[in-house]
Amino acid sequence: MKLFIDSGNIKDIEALVAIGIIDGVTTNPTLLAKEPGDYRQNLKKICDIVKGPVSGEVTAVDVAGMLREGREIAKIDQHMIVKVPLTRAGIQACKTLSDEGIRVNVTLCFSAAQALLAAKAGATYISPFVGRLDDVGTNGMELIREIVQIYNNYDFTTEILVASARNPIHVIEAAKMGADIATCPPAVIDMLFNHPLTTIGLEKFLKDWEKTQAVHGVDAVKA
Secondary structure, X not given: OEEEEEOOOHHHXXXXXXXXXXXXXXXXXXXXXXXXXXXXXXXXXXXXXXXXXXXXXXXXXXXXXHHHHHHHHHHHOOOEEXXXXXXXXXXXXXXXXXXXXXXXXXXXXXXXXXXXXXXXXXXXXXXXXXXXXXXXXXXXXXXXXXXXXXXXXXXXXXXXXXXXXXXXXHHHHXXXXXXXEEEEOHHHHHHHHOOHHHHHHHHHHHHHHHHHHHHXXXXXXXX
16 A cells, blocks of 8 residues: 655655655645745645655636646646545546546545546546544545445546545555555654554663673673
């Protein structure tokens, strides 16, 4: 499974990409609005850093506006993915842009029916928001299971990009179900590294090593 960073922060992206585990980045207007500078230049910088898919979202709500903004976003860099909302206009724009060879990420997906429409419109990625479904008392991961089954039934090429991942459990469950990608904020990616037994084990190894070196040091002085 591929791992994307859900952030517009250049420093956070640079730090995680340097580790060698990141495949792409997703952004949205909210994330980009938090960062200083022109959003187009920031998206270009992110593309240069990750050298993988980077989603930039349109802000228009009508088809013509989405197409205009989408084509401009696609011109920023070869790695750019145009992100459109899962509305009637968004699906229509997805179909047109996809037919033009522009890769599209259809976002704000909350049902399997919506995911089916996005795949039929030629979406490169579908972004179901699992965390937001959990917030309203619905099992977000069950939606991922449904989409995986539907896409497998018909060999759709649309990749399932699990969005709004709030914790490592979301990521692991997505991987077990066969989702293609999980996109996470930096804090959640940091959580993937952590386990108390790893910390305890490393501390013990280092303490034992220090004791051994101390003994060897004493023996060397006596000799």
